[in-house]
Amino acid sequence: MTEEKLQNLRHSLAHLLAAAIKELYPDALPAIGPAIENGFYYDFEFKTPISDADLPKIEKEMRKILKGWKEFEGHEVSEAEATEAFSGNPYKLELINEINQRGEKLTLYASGNFTDLCRGGHVDDAKKINGDAFALTHTAGAYWRGNEKNKMLTRIYGLAFTTKEELDSYIVMQEEAKKRDHRKLGKELELFTLIDEVGAGLPLFYPKGAILRRLIEGYITEEQEKRGYLPIWIPHITKGKLYEISGHLDKYDAMYSPMKVDEIDYYLKPMNCPHFMMLYKSLPHSYRELPLRYTSTTTNYRYEKSGELSGLTRVRSLTQDDCHVFCESDQIETEISTMAEMIGETYKAFGFKDFWVRISLRDSKNKGKYLGDDAVWEKAENALRSVIGSTGWNYKEAENEAAFYGPKLDFMFKDVLGREWQLSTIQLDFNLPKKFDLEYTDKEGKKSQPVVIHRAILGSTERFMGILIEHYGGAFPLWLSPVQIVVIPIGEKQEEYAQNINRLLKEAGIRTEIDSTNETLGKKIRNAKTSKTPYFLVIGDKEMENNTATLESRDAGQVGAFSAEEIIQKLQKEIKEKK
Numbered sequence: 001m002t003e004e005k006l007q008n009l010r011h012s013l014a015h016l017l018a019a020a021i022k023e024l025y026p027d028a029l030p031a032i033g034p035a036i037e038n039g040f041y042y043d044f045e046f047k048t049p050i051s052d053a054d055l056p057k058i059e060k061e062m063r064k065i066l067k068g069w070k071e072f073e074g075h076e077v078s079e080a081e082a083t084e085a086f087s088g089n090p091y092k093l094e095l096i097n098e099i100n101q102r103g104e105k106l107t108l109y110a111s112g113n114f115t116d117l118c119r120g121g122h123v124d125d126a127k128k129i130n131g132d133a134f135a136l137t138h139t140a141g142a143y144w145r146g147n148e149k150n151k152m153l154t155r156i157y158g159l160a161f162t163t164k165e166e167l168d169s170y171i172v173m174q175e176e177a178k179k180r181d182h183r184k185l186g187k188e189l190e191l192f193t194l195i196d197e198v199g200a201g202l203p204l205f206y207p208k209g210a211i212l213r214r215l216i217e218g219y220i221t222e223e224q225e226k227r228g229y230l231p232i233w234i235p236h237i238t239k240g241k242l243y244e245i246s247g248h249l250d251k252y253d254a255m256y257s258p259m260k261v262d263e264i265d266y267y268l269k270p271m272n273c274p275h276f277m278m279l280y281k282s283l284p285h286s287y288r289e290l291p292l293r294y295t296s297t298t299t300n301y302r303y304e305k306s307g308e309l310s311g312l313t314r315v316r317s318l319t320q321d322d323c324h325v326f327c328e329s330d331q332i333e334t335e336i337s338t339m340a341e342m343i344g345e346t347y348k349a350f351g352f353k354d355f356w357v358r359i360s361l362r363d364s365k366n367k368g369k370y371l372g373d374d375a376v377w378e379k380a381e382n383a384l385r386s387v388i389g390s391t392g393w394n395y396k397e398a399e400n401e402a403a404f405y406g407p408k409l410d411f412m413f414k415d416v417l418g419r420e421w422q423l424s425t426i427q428l429d430f431n432l433p434k435k436f437d438l439e440y441t442d443k444e445g446k447k448s449q450p451v452v453i454h455r456a457i458l459g460s461t462e463r464f465m466g467i468l469i470e471h472y473g474g475a476f477p478l479w480l481s482p483v484q485i486v487v488i489p490i491g492e493k494q495e496e497y498a499q500n501i502n503r504l505l506k507e508a509g510i511r512t513e514i515d516s517t518n519e520t521l522g523k524k525i526r527n528a529k530t531s532k533t534p535y536f537l538v539i540g541d542k543e544m545e546n547n548t549a550t551l552e553s554r555d556a557g558q559v560g561a562f563s564a565e566e567i568i569q570k571l572q573k574e575i576k577e578k579k
Helices: 003-024 052-066 079-085 090-101 164-180 182-188 207-226 240-246 273-281 329-349 374-391 461-472 492-507 521-530 541-546 564-577
Strands: 039-045 073-077 106-111 114-117 134-143 152-160 237-239 259-261 264-268 292-301 317-327 355-360 395-398 408-414 420-429 451-456 485-489 512-514 535-539 549-553 557-562
Touching: 003 039, 003 052, 003 106, 003 114, 003 152, 039 134, 052 134, 073 079, 079 090, 079 106, 079 114, 090 106, 090 114, 134 164, 152 164, 164 182, 164 461, 182 461, 207 292, 207 317, 207 329, 207 461, 237 240, 240 264, 240 273, 273 292, 273 317, 317 329, 317 461, 329 374, 329 408, 329 420, 329 451, 355 374, 374 395, 374 408, 374 420, 420 461, 485 492, 485 521, 492 512, 492 535, 492 541, 492 564, 521 535, 535 541, 541 557, 549 564, 557 564
Parallel strands: 355 395, 485 512, 485 535
Antiparallel strands: 039 152, 073 106, 106 114, 134 152, 237 264, 259 264, 292 317, 317 451, 355 408, 408 420, 420 451, 535 549, 549 557
16 A cells, blocks of 8 residues: 555544534544544544543544444535534634635535545545554644644544555554653663753753763764864854854754853853854965864753653753765765765664665755855755765755755664664755855865765763663664673672683673672572673682682573683773674
């Protein structure tokens, strides 16, 4: 089934849900019900409140009604006819008035005894709807039109697929996603927490979480320096004047209110670009220096609405592995190739193998709304096509998705559950160099304007960590695990020997803990497994006699008895290979 037909099926089920509600709750007022990813929803005003406990009854009624439905019959009506059909329903009347004011057609669609205001998009035959391939999942509060000043309605969510097998598979995946929820695992594994006294969207990281952050950011730093990127450092606050120059002060709505410093407005920085521009501008530059690759891993602060915050994936303090390359136009393709190669290498190391690239282009029918002349745009867009085409990666071109100051590449990655995340971005920019009057001396000795390429590999450390925790379910590969091995002496008799093994591991650069509690061996082993540590060593009398330790793996079970030197060699090899 095509995506369009699947959306039509899901929208048809939204109608079916509304029909069932009208049968069971005649005084309920239907508002709006679209198809959404993986299903549908419908908003209602109920005179008598309902809850999730009522959903099985509503589902049963939906299946009963479906048996009598055939095709969806649509016909155009006048405003008066539409108003009469929905008299007493303020939500439909508001929609009718808006549609009429826009000069659009008013259409009603009916199937069975149910009629709804709708622009269309249904199955051509209701018999094609599989009654076993949909399910209502939960209810939620939803303000009418998403405006908190409006009445709170009840939203009923449903899942819908073409077959029962697809539905069941998705439900299983959702259950697995709950187990992997990074908010739950973050607390259980002592990675991060959110504390009300600190503030919403401002995560704090325990030692294990801080180590994971350091490992992730350290990998990016190391890979960048291999490729000639130069580190810079920028402050976290700045005068408002900087954002006047960049244009963010008037157009960017996620900035926090200013603070007064010496009677001047200062802002927490929501992005890094203007700082990079000013640092470049502070020194003279020649074509011989280009490309100049500046990079900084630094935290920004953005005001996100409280209802949109979620663990690490939507925060108010976000750390970016930000990079800006200042180059000549004929260097664009080479620089983007370097960036794309690093992105591919990075996500392979972190265990993300399934991805595709969106090439975001300008609107070919309305080129006048973009900054820069046609020749520069065509060169830039062709450079993006050439780079991605040469990689063999899957990609799609999307018109009218470019920013007004340049085309871009968005990298879309799938995690182990098949969920898609937009992570890395490469953005060409002809706007900020102009706004900040950036220049360099070209081969002819004349002043020229550089092109700026924005690039973030991770997007943000916090969001990437949230995705990574869920991708691995907290069971990180050895090289990423905050604790790589736990040393477990059976009792006090083995304590001194175990401490010596632990010391040798630490000296070899392996992150280790020793469990010297008075718990039973079984409890110690369970604790090591619950913490999802990749390896643990069991040390008893036999190991002491043979000057060994028994190595056990989280993933493969018992590995065998080895000397400390052999264990170190094995772990170091696995860490180096980033298995």
